[in-house]
Amino acid sequence: MRVWAFLLRFVLALTALFLLWIPLGPYYTVATLWPLTWLFPWFLGVKISFNLSPASESLWESAFTNIVPFLALMAATPGWKARWKKRLWQILLGLVVLYFLRVVDHFLGYWLTKVGATDAQIAVAEPLLYFLIQLGKILFPLLLWLIFCWSDLQSWWSSTAPGPPSTARKTRGGPGRAPFKTSKERKTLEK
Numbered sequence: 001m002r003v004w005a006f007l008l009r010f011v012l013a014l015t016a017l018f019l020l021w022i023p024l025g026p027y028y029t030v031a032t033l034w035p036l037t038w039l040f041p042w043f044l045g046v047k048i049s050f051n052l053s054p055a056s057e058s059l060w061e062s063a064f065t066n067i068v069p070f071l072a073l074m075a076a077t078p079g080w081k082a083r084w085k086k087r088l089w090q091i092l093l094g095l096v097v098l099y100f101l102r103v104v105d106h107f108l109g110y111w112l113t114k115v116g117a118t119d120a121q122i123a124v125a126e127p128l129l130y131f132l133i134q135l136g137k138i139l140f141p142l143l144l145w146l147i148f149c150w151s152d153l154q155s156w157w158s159s160t161a162p163g164p165p166s167t168a169r170k171t172r173g174g175p176g177r178a179p180f181k182t183s184k185e186r187k188t189l190e191k
Contacts, residue, residue, distance in 0.1 A: 070141035
């Protein structure tokens with residue numbers, strides 16, 4: 001029953017956060033592209049500019065973000081009342097990690113497509129880019145949630161899991177009957 005309550009909280013939080021994310025997503029994408037305007041000249045000696053208007057198509061890809069599922073998982077996890085300060089720090093740290101992962105993702109993506117990397121650089125950077133995209137968008141929110149909430153999840157799961165089977169003694173005629181009288185009777189019925 002508790003698992004269903006967690007899933008319901010997760011779906012409700014995911015829905016609410018996604019509805020909030022729709023107008024906020026383009027601004028987050030602008031915040032992840034802004035560091036590239038000084039990273040490219042510093043690292044590669046190439047100036048790069050982006051169309052940062054809210055109607056830009058590249059900004060709408062921000063709807064597919066890893067922040068929404070991460071926040072929904074953190075919000076749905078029990079234990080907020082006892083450890084709310086710790087949970088807020090975990091959320092802040094998770095958001096910073098996801099932000100920098102997104103900046104690296106944008107850096108590699110624009111470097112490969114806009115700047116014109118050499119074949120050797122593409123051979124190294126392209127698999128890394130795809131790995132970061134898959135890891136960052138799909139697996140990383142789940143991994144961060146598991147890392148931050150592992151102890152809460154263990155205690156919560158152990159309280160919801162069924163206990164070990166009963167070790168009641170076998171009786172001769174069923175419940176309410178006298179127990180085995182001799183070891184010979186016990187061995188015969190156990191076989």
